[in-house]
Amino acid sequence: MTKLIKVSIDGLEVEVPDGTTILDAAKKAKKYIPTLCYHPDLKPTANCGLCVVEFENMDATKRACSTPAWEGMKVITNSNKLRKLRKSLLELILSNHDVACPTCDQNNKCELQDLANLFNVDDSIFPKILKKRPLDLDSFSIVRDSNKCISCGRCLIVCQEIQTVYALTEGGRGFDKVITTSFDKGMYDSPCVNCGQCTVYCPVGALREKNHKDFVWEALLDKSKYVVVQEAPAIRATLGEEFGMNPEEVTVGKMYAALHKLGFDRVFDTNFSADLTIMEEGTELITRIATGGTLPLITSCCPGWVSFMETYFPKRAENTSTCKSPQQMFGTLVKTYFAEKEKIDPANIVSVSIMPCTAKKFELARPEMKDSGYQDVDYVLTTREFIKMIKEAGIDFATLDEQKADNLMGAYTGAGTIFGATGGVMEAAIRTAYFVLVGKELDDLDIKAVRGMTGIKEATLTIPTKDFGEIKLNVVVAHGLSNARQVMEWVESGEKDYHFIEIMACPGGCVGGGGQPYGSSIADRARRGISLYKEDKDLPKRCSHQNPDVNKCYEDFLGKPNSEKAHKLLHTNYFERSKLNGEIIREITHKH
Amino acid sequence: MYEKIFEKYSPKKDNLIYILHDIQDQHPQHYISEDAVSEVSEYLRIPFSHIYGVLTFYTMYSTKPRGKNVIRLCESPPCFLKGSENVLRKLKKTLDVKINQTTKDGLFTLELCACLGVCGNAPVMMINDDVYGNLNDEKIDKIINKIRGEK
Numbered sequence: 116m117t118k119l120i121k122v123s124i125d126g127l128e129v130e131v132p133d134g135t136t137i138l139d140a141a142k143k144a145k146k147y148i149p150t151l152c153y154h155p156d157l158k159p160t161a162n163c164g165l166c167v168v169e170f171e172n173m174d175a176t177k178r179a180c181s182t183p184a185w186e187g188m189k190v191i192t193n194s195n196k197l198r199k200l201r202k203s204l205l206e207l208i209l210s211n212h213d214v215a216c217p218t219c220d221q222n223n224k225c226e227l228q229d230l231a232n233l234f235n236v237d238d239s240i241f242p243k244i245l246k247k248r249p250l251d252l253d254s255f256s257i258v259r260d261s262n263k264c265i266s267c268g269r270c271l272i273v274c275q276e277i278q279t280v281y282a283l284t285e286g287g288r289g290f291d292k293v294i295t296t297s298f299d300k301g302m303y304d305s306p307c308v309n310c311g312q313c314t315v316y317c318p319v320g321a322l323r324e325k326n327h328k329d330f331v332w333e334a335l336l337d338k339s340k341y342v343v344v345q346e347a348p349a350i351r352a353t354l355g356e357e358f359g360m361n362p363e364e365v366t367v368g369k370m371y372a373a374l375h376k377l378g379f380d381r382v383f384d385t386n387f388s389a390d391l392t393i394m395e396e397g398t399e400l401i402t403r404i405a406t407g408g409t410l411p412l413i414t415s416c417c418p419g420w421v422s423f424m425e426t427y428f429p430k431r432a433e434n435t436s437t438c439k440s441p442q443q444m445f446g447t448l449v450k451t452y453f454a455e456k457e458k459i460d461p462a463n464i465v466s467v468s469i470m471p472c473t474a475k476k477f478e479l480a481r482p483e484m485k486d487s488g489y490q491d492v493d494y495v496l497t498t499r500e501f502i503k504m505i506k507e508a509g510i511d512f513a514t515l516d517e518q519k520a521d522n523l524m525g526a527y528t529g530a531g532t533i534f535g536a537t538g539g540v541m542e543a544a545i546r547t548a549y550f551v552l553v554g555k556e557l558d559d560l561d562i563k564a565v566r567g568m569t570g571i572k573e574a575t576l577t578i579p580t581k582d583f584g585e586i587k588l589n590v591v592v593a594h595g596l597s598n599a600r601q602v603m604e605w606v607e608s609g610e611k612d613y614h615f616i617e618i619m620a621c622p623g624g625c626v627g628g629g630g631q632p633y634g635s636s637i638a639d640r641a642r643r644g645i646s647l648y649k650e651d652k653d654l655p656k657r658c659s660h661q662n663p664d665v666n667k668c669y670e671d672f673l674g675k676p677n678s679e680k681a682h683k684l685l686h687t688n689y690f691e692r693s694k695l696n697g698e699i700i701r702e703i704t705h706k707h
Numbered sequence: 708m709y710e711k712i713f714e715k716y717s718p719k720k721d722n723l724i725y726i727l728h729d730i731q732d733q734h735p736q737h738y739i740s741e742d743a744v745s746e747v748s749e750y751l752r753i754p755f756s757h758i759y760g761v762l763t764f765y766t767m768y769s770t771k772p773r774g775k776n777v778i779r780l781c782e783s784p785p786c787f788l789k790g791s792e793n794v795l796r797k798l799k800k801t802l803d804v805k806i807n808q809t810t811k812d813g814l815f816t817l818e819l820c821a822c823l824g825v826c827g828n829a830p831v832m833m834i835n836d837d838v839y840g841n842l843n844d845e846k847i848d849k850i851i852n853k854i855r856g857e858k
């Protein structure tokens with residue numbers, strides 16, 4: 116048991132466990148201390164100084180976010196001296212900041228803007244010392260505007276410690292300090308895996324996604340184009356919170372209605388291809404087990420993970436499922452299966468996907484993603500861009516009447532919807548693999564051991580198969596790339612023996628994706644995951660092999676799972692990438 | 708290419724700054740190239756970008772090729788009070804470069820640095836490993852011409 120200490124916050128006595136920071140102790144006393152660089156999910160960088168506090172019994176100031184409280188401490192959270200200090204800190208920051216709020220992506224969400232406004236800061240007090248630097252525009256997924264960067268250091272913690280990618284670093288020092296990439300070459304020439312976590316945690320508008328929204332509008336308003344849209348599972352778990360609705364409910368019907376209203380010609384659902392992915396990946400798993408193929412099998416639905424694997428663990432390409440991500444499977448089918456059925460020239464189809472993810476913007480541009488004969492997916496909108504579009508069109512989301520997805524590629528099961536949360540792909544795959552191996556459905560479809568926010572979740576499942584007796588399946592689920600790195604190190608050293616591994620680059624899985632609303636915390640991610648599991652529980656069909664549209668697609672078009680045609684259209688291969696700049700070094704696995 | 712240097716130091720992270728130092732010294736253009744960073748990153752198993760951060764934190768390292776003679780003029784207050792600004796103006800004019808640039812003939816690079824610890828002789832500059840103090844226009848001409856003559 117940690118010992119409790121007594122502290123006083125503005126005269127209010129509270130008891131907190133030893134080691135608690137002054138900031139957390141103040142929270143316990145319901146006292147607000149302004150912060151800027153601090154974020155509750157991240158270890159404090161203590162860069163901004165805004166959280167300074169004074170003491171009744173000591174002549175000193177300390178940073179509340181990073182200083183542990185001590186027995187007998189008497190904190191003053193606000194005083195004329197502190198206010199003045201905080202105000203000039205903000206003024207100093209603004210003197211080195213490109214103040215361009217109306218055009219900034221973080222307008223109304225920006226933590227700096229908020230504070231500057233609360234403190235009535237005058238940004239003309241200090242002369243502008245900002246040395247303008249060019250925007251970093253070359254990445255497929257992320258735009259970096261160093262003129263807005265306030266050097267809070269959050270993105271460094273995220274990229275280096277939570278994701279262990281080390282794309283971002285600090286260059287120079289003092290007034291010349293900038294957050295940059297090695298040799299200042301930009302994100303495109305770095306090992307960035309496009310996960311976008313840095314954009315979610317940036318308190319200002321210095322990191323954002325590459326905009327595809329204008330292209331999508333252009334396509335929607337172009338009469339000669341046939342615009343088809345798919346939406347990832349995580350989207351329906353996020354829209355509610357952004358439009359002032361109950362954040363614990365998914366908003367499927369309203370989401371479809373909004374898309375129809377925006378003018379999409381066909382509104383389908385990525386959950387359809389999530390189910391399809393399970394048919395392909397589940398079959399691959401069973402074949403590998405039955406024929407003594409390479410194990411463990413690792414999921415491949417996350418393009419952030421795929422890039423990370425290609426960069427840091429290229430030898431694991433042979434373990435990584437050959438399945439494309441649900442987004443890309445969907446894209447290929449839109450321009451083949453759907454185009455054929457509807458007799459539409461695929462050249463006129465614009466295929467849009469709405470994703471919680473920035474890595475999908477990179478994925479769509481991978482040169483091999485053209486199996487339909489065209490670029491399989493044309494544009495990816497992040498959740499943030501989609502929300503902006505709804506607002507731009509003046510749609511009152513909360514009051515929309517619910518609608519359905521369109522036929523052919525719109526049906527989905529509970530297994531498809533839980534893809535959006537960490538552990539979901541694993542659970543969905545087990546449901547179907549069990550059915551195929553045993554010949555009947557699992558008694559209890561809830562596989563709780565792989566749910567939840569623990570970074571690495573292991574489980575051993577006993578499966579009484581028809582053909583080769585009882586087998587024990589060791590599975591593990593990791594989310595956040597530092598956890599993925601740990602699991603890969605165990606696999607490579609032989610310390611752990613797994614059959615099947617699920618990896619998602621983003622903490623919490625796609626509900627915590629890099630394209631989700633700015634500031635999404637661990638708590639937000641956990642809540643969105645729970646809403647997806649709730650939706651799953653309420654759906655009439657909860658296993659991918661029960662999806663009628665998927666079964667029809669096999670009957671009418673693909674043949675059976677892992678057929679030659681399925682391989683040609685729905686599977687892919689991997690490359691080794693440079694740790695220095697992400698460049699392709701060589702092809703490691705080949706497409707059959 | 709850097710085996711000789713790596714032999715001197717065990718692959719411990721603490722050795723990073725020494726290794727970088729040796730690499731820079733060994734290079735005729737006094738700088739640390741991307742290739743070098745990449746090899747050090749492999750040897751010490753430290754991320755590339757981390758080494759880049761260290762490189763740019765310390766003014767003694769350069770990531771760009773530098774002249775054969777690196778001039779580092781002290782810009783700390785004691786030298787400033789004794790006229791380091793005039794010295795800077797003179798150097799810029801004589802060499803026809805700006806700060807952090809290299810002369811066209813590749814002979815000189817002009818840089819600024821913090822106190823060199825010989826403030827008694829302010830204003831002070833270093834050229835490679837040699838210290839020159841009590842600088843004035845005349846003295847600067849002499850020093851520069853001498854080096855130009857040696858080439």
Ligand code: SF4
Binds near residue numbers: 308
């Ligand atoms: S997108 Fe991910 S990998 Fe790229 S810089 Fe940001 S945090 Fe690092």
Ligand code: SF4
Binds near residue numbers: 266268294316318
């Ligand atoms: S880019 Fe954003 S998160 Fe990173 S240091 Fe700058 S302000 Fe902070």
Ligand code: SF4
Binds near residue numbers: 418471473619624630
């Ligand atoms: S976890 Fe999901 S949102 Fe994050 S990079 Fe992977 S696919 Fe994209």
Ligand code: FES
Binds near residue numbers: 150151152165167
């Ligand atoms: S919030 Fe504590 S130093 Fe920035």
Ligand code: FES
Binds near residue numbers: 786
């Ligand atoms: S101030 Fe210039 S040498 Fe000390």
